[in-house]
Amino acid sequence: MEETKTLQSNQSIDQLPLATLEKYLAGKIPGVSGPLKATKFSGGQSNPTFKLETTSGTWVLRRQPPGKLLKSAHAVDREFRVMRALHDTDVPVPQVLHLCEDREVIGSLFYIMEFCEGRIFWDAAVPEVDNNERAGLYDEMNRVLAALHSVDIEAVGLGDYGKPGNYFQRQFERWSGQYRASEIDTIASMDALIDWLAGHLPPDDGRVALVHGDYRLDNIVFHPLQPRAIAVLDWELSTLGHPFADLAYQCMQLRMPASGEKMSGLMGVDRQALAIPSEADYIAAYCERMGIRKIDNWAFYLAFSFFRLAAIIQGVAKRAQQGNASSRSAAKMGALVDPVARFALDVIEKEY
Numbered sequence: 630m631e632e633t634k635t636l637q638s639n640q641s642i643d644q645l646p647l648a649t650l651e652k653y654l655a656g657k658i659p660g661v662s663g664p665l666k667a668t669k670f671s672g673g674q675s676n677p678t679f680k681l682e683t684t685s686g687t688w689v690l691r692r693q694p695p696g697k698l699l700k701s702a703h704a705v706d707r708e709f710r711v712m713r714a715l716h717d718t719d720v721p722v723p724q725v726l727h728l729c730e731d732r733e734v735i736g737s738l739f740y741i742m743e744f745c746e747g748r749i750f751w752d753a754a755v756p757e758v759d760n761n762e763r764a765g766l767y768d769e770m771n772r773v774l775a776a777l778h779s780v781d782i783e784a785v786g787l788g789d790y791g792k793p794g795n796y797f798q799r800q801f802e803r804w805s806g807q808y809r810a811s812e813i814d815t816i817a818s819m820d821a822l823i824d825w826l827a828g829h830l831p832p833d834d835g836r837v838a839l840v841h842g843d844y845r846l847d848n849i850v851f852h853p854l855q856p857r858a859i860a861v862l863d864w865e866l867s868t869l870g871h872p873f874a875d876l877a878y879q880c881m882q883l884r885m886p887a888s889g890e891k892m893s894g895l896m897g898v899d900r901q902a903l904a905i906p907s908e909a910d911y912i913a914a915y916c917e918r919m920g921i922r923k924i925d926n927w928a929f930y931l932a933f934s935f936f937r938l939a940a941i942i943q944g945v946a947k948r949a950q951q952g953n954a955s956s957r958s959a960a961k962m963g964a965l966v967d968p969v970a971r972f973a974l975d976v977i978e979k980e981y
Contacts (some may be wrong), residue, residue: 644759645690646680647733650779652736658726658741660685675945676703690725692739704728707790708864709740711839714785723860723916736838745860747850753882754894755846760854763818765856767905768914770849773858773919774879777900778838778872791869793837797933798830800870801861808940813963815873818970819943822936826944826976831926836873842866845882876915877930880908882929884972884973928980935973 651663666682667690681688693703705728712722723742730738748757755763782788792799805823841848843866848971850860885894904915912924924930946963 636700638700650690650735652950653729654727654741658688659885661688661741669695669778675863675941676705676708681741687744689723689742690739690745692735695736704865705738705740707867711787711867712742713791714787715780718780718785720773720780721858722864723862727864733895736755745766745850746852749850751847751848751893752887753846753885754887754898754903754905762856764904764906766846766851767857767911769851769858770846770879771911771914772918773849773861773874774841774844775915777841777844777861778875780839781952782837782839782869787839787869790867793869794835795833796837796869796871796874797929798833798871800874800937801826801933804937804940808943811940811944813943813947813950814901816970818967818974819939822932822939822970825974826929826933826936829929829981834871834890836874837869839870840870840872840875842868842870842875842878844879848937872919873924873930874934876912876924877927878934880911881931881934881972883908883911884976907970928976931976931980933974935969935976939969939973942966 645667646669647665651665653662654661654700654938656666657797657808660682660683661961662685664683667679670678675694676691677694679690679692691705691708693705709725709728712725715722716724718899721956723745725740725742728740732738744785755766755847780787782790805827808819808823833877839865840964841861843863845862848863850862851857852859882893884894886896887894887898895905898905906957912927916923931957942962943966946966949962
């Protein structure tokens, strides 16, 4: 990954026991031998991720955070499984090398994957490139998303990766439960949003696909010189689910403020001047690739995406309060829950 995914000192709760790790990895991964240097990647709030370097090579270690975890959260073992399953598909993923399920080694589950040298773009407006490449990057994101949702889940061994059907009902129950478990203060906008979603869950339409769960620009590593994805990262929330959830989550980003602290958006940005597709054009391109005519209940899918993001942010804030968050900025995250929930309520008011 490019150094744009800024590295920071590992003097934190995420510091690795290097001597123990060196001893454990010796012989398990070809070329990994001490002395081992570990530097934590900044960015991302969930599973601490480290760049591992020796004189013979570079790898990436991704672990669960230390401390008490919410049920089903921080599933690095699922990340490992899904990336291994996708390795020979049209969905670009890093090669995963080893999963350690022995929590005694470094204090939590972790896995090792290849280090992908490329570019990660944090700003949704992608100011680093010209219009031609920017258009290519967004089209590539669209292509990869359609490729993901076209994966034959049985053929890649993921037929049991989640429960098919009633995806939004199950996800609503999961995230509303996790939100309540992480709740610090009462937030009226979230209460109103939860009430509305509970009363407007769409009927199940039978669509089932492998979904990423956090599909956005800065979770993709692009080729150093081309607008081509070489690795989709951060599969913690992946499952079998409804493909429109991924599409709405990405389009939600287009509606977020350009200076967003959780994710950069394109609110108020002249997308046409930057050769970035409109939401309607992006959806149309996806539908064409997937062979579908249109998407009903779009306002619900968008509102649900904002709700889930708000619940994730609340979880980060709770971990910060407990001293277990992966980033120093996590303590500020709680203030973002209300405005994100209000974005959802605005979608409901104007578009439902």
